[in-house]
Amino acid sequence: MLDIRRIINEKEVFLQAMANRNANLDFDKLSFLDENRRKLLGESETLKARRNAVAAERPKLLKQGQDVSSLKEEMKAVGDRIKAMDDELRNTEEELQGMLLAIPNIPDSSVPVGNDENDNAIIRTVGEPRKFDFEPKPHWEIGEEQGMLDFTRAAKVTGARFTFCRGLGARLERSVFNFMMDTHAKNGYTEIFPPFMVNRASMTGTGQLPKFEDDAFKVVNTDYFLIPTAEVPVTNMYSNEIIEELPQSFCAYSACFRAEAGSAGRDTRGLIRQHQFNKVELVKFTRPEESFEHLELMTKDAERILQLLELPYRVSLLCTGDMGFASAKTYDIEVWMPSYNRYVETSSCSNICDYQSRRLGIRYRPEQGAKPQFAHTLNGSGLAVGRTVAAILENFQTAEGNVNIPKALHPYMGMSGW
RNA sequence: GGAAAGGUGGCUGAGUCCGGUCUAAGGCGCACGACUGGAAAUCGUGUGACGGCUAACCCCGUCCGAGGGUUCGAAUCCCUCCCUUUCCGCCA
Numbered sequence: 001m002l003d004i005r006r007i008i009n010e011k012e013v014f015l016q017a018m019a020n021r022n023a024n025l026d027f028d029k030l031s032f033l034d035e036n037r038r039k040l041l042g043e044s045e046t047l048k049a050r051r052n053a054v055a056a057e058r059p060k061l062l063k064q065g066q067d068v069s070s071l072k073e074e075m076k077a078v079g080d081r082i083k084a085m086d087d088e089l090r091n092t093e094e095e096l097q098g099m100l101l102a103i104p105n106i107p108d109s110s111v112p113v114g115n116d117e118n119d120n121a122i123i124r125t126v127g128e129p130r131k132f133d134f135e136p137k138p139h140w141e142i143g144e145e146q147g148m149l150d151f152t153r154a155a156k157v158t159g160a161r162f163t164f165c166r167g168l169g170a171r172l173e174r175s176v177f178n179f180m181m182d183t184h185a186k187n188g189y190t191e192i193f194p195p196f197m198v199n200r201a202s203m204t205g206t207g208q209l210p211k212f213e214d215d216a217f218k219v220v221n222t223d224y225f226l227i228p229t230a231e232v233p234v235t236n237m238y239s240n241e242i243i244e245e246l247p248q249s250f251c252a253y254s255a256c257f258r259a260e261a262g263s264a265g266r267d268t269r270g271l272i273r274q275h276q277f278n279k280v281e282l283v284k285f286t287r288p289e290e291s292f293e294h295l296e297l298m299t300k301d302a303e304r305i306l307q308l309l310e311l312p313y314r315v316s317l318l319c320t321g322d323m324g325f326a327s328a329k330t331y332d333i334e335v336w337m338p339s340y341n342r343y344v345e346t347s348s349c350s351n352i353c354d355y356q357s358r359r360l361g362i363r364y365r366p367e368q369g370a371k372p373q374f375a376h377t378l379n380g381s382g383l384a385v386g387r388t389v390a391a392i393l394e395n396f397q398t399a400e401g402n403v404n405i406p407k408a409l410h411p412y413m414g415m416s417g418w
Numbered sequence: 419g420g421a422a423a424g425g426u427g428g429c430u431g432a433g434u435c436c437g438g439u440c441u442a443a444g445g446c447g448c449a450c451g452a453c454u455g456g457a458a459a460u461c462g463u464g465u466g467a468c469g470g471c472u473a474a475c476c477c478c479g480u481c482c483g484a485g486g487g488u489u490c491g492a493a494u495c496c497c498u499c500c501c502u503u504u505c506c507g508c509c510a
Contacts, residue, residue: 038470038471041469041479042471042479045470045471045479045480046478046479048478049478049479051490052479052491054490055490055491056439056491058438058490059439062438068490072490073490074490075490076489076490079489242428242467363467368448368449369448369465
């Protein structure tokens with residue numbers, strides 16, 4: 001959520017940003033609602049001040065034996081007007097709030113302006129895609145042939161876009177996220193194991209609601225949602241708090257659940273687009289002046305995983321039209337996927353600035369005794385586990401149809417003696 | 419799921435029965451000052467968040483778990499919900 005005052009005061013910047021994002025909105029209505037809100041608030045508060053003054057005087061007047069029945073009449077009327085005014089005020093505030101929640105974040109000035117992924121900037125490419133001297137197989141074929149992945153039975157037991165990992169496949173999945181968590185923990189991130197369900201307020205706070213309710217799984221008979229990413233519970237940890245010390249860095253493993261509404265027919269085979277997948281998420285809370293620096297650090301921390309796993313990848317800076325709703329600046333890390341013959345997103349690292357913290361009331365004190373300010377929040381995958389497993393299966397496959405395991409994973413696979 | 423007791427400022431804790439100097443006591447902590455060679459102790463002063471109006475101060479409003487209601491007036495009375503603790507039931 002953006003600051004309404006900033007929207008009004010920096011109208012030109014704001015409108016340009018929205019245009020760059022291909023977002024439409026009614027600025028005049030926004031401006032009217034804001035003015036109307038303050039007008040109603042002022043009138044209501046004047047009446048309340050009168051009510052408070054009379055309420056304080058009344059006992060004294062009574063003690064002096066004065067007649068207060070006319071005051072009582074007046075106050076009855078004042079009370080009714082306050083009620084009516086507050087109703088109108090609430091409606092105005094709800095309408096304003098509704099509009100603000102539907103407005104995406106303003107892209108940082110370093111973000112390239114563009115419409116879609118074709119306008120993203122490639123920042124760096126690391127590692128060379130392997131040249132195969134045989135026809136490489138896609139990971140779902142390797143996984144099924146090796147008895148590591150079973151899509152057919154998962155479809156029977158649950159439905160499309162679910163997978164059984166089995167035997168070494170299950171072991172590999174577990175090894176990969178343990179390796180990720182260990183690596184991040186070693187690099188200063190505090191481990192979190194979060195709830196996999198959150199309430200509506202948390203989903204709204206991080207920006208998944210109200211706009212993207214169709215993408216979420218709702219648990220029946222409750223107001224809980226399955227988390228689409230650990231970003232939601234971990235960022236919400238500090239909602240309505242004043243954080244004592246910044247920065248704070250967390251890594252969290254979780255299963256993630258996404259309805260994938262609107263992606264019917266895309267990536268239907270394999271591990272790339274599932275309703276349930278594992279992910280290790282990085283979340284940071286920082287001072288505003290340090291957040292962009294931390295975005296670079298976080299991106300490198302995520303990249304480190306791919307380097308240690310010896311997987312070729314590239315990093316791109318998303319353009320204004322391709323960025324997520326809440327983000328001010330996003331780097332995507334894409335791993336080389338031989339079966340796709342292209343790079344596939346395996347991490348998205350974003351600086352949200354104060355967009356979430358304003359919604360959530362996440363604050364800090366610049367100095368002891370100073371007024372609380374909104375902290376900045378960042379999040380990034382570190383990394384998506386299923387896609388990483390897919391990349392390992394494809395990039396490390398042998399001509400015989402087997403798969404080698406990257407050295408970094410040997411201790412986790414029970415191969416420490418190799 | 420059932421029963422009971424609770425939820426008050428950064429923490430602790432009084433006030434709730436019986437509505438009105440509650441403008442939330444007292445204590446702890448914290449900040450500043452005095453005292454001191456310096457410190458501890460002691461003494462004094464101050465001590466929240468959010469919003470409105472402001473150049474700023476002042477001032478005003480809101481906040482006693484959340485949301486409604488009663489009333490001229492609600493921390494206090496009524497209703498609904500959430501959470502915590504204990505006991506029971508169930509259970510990995």
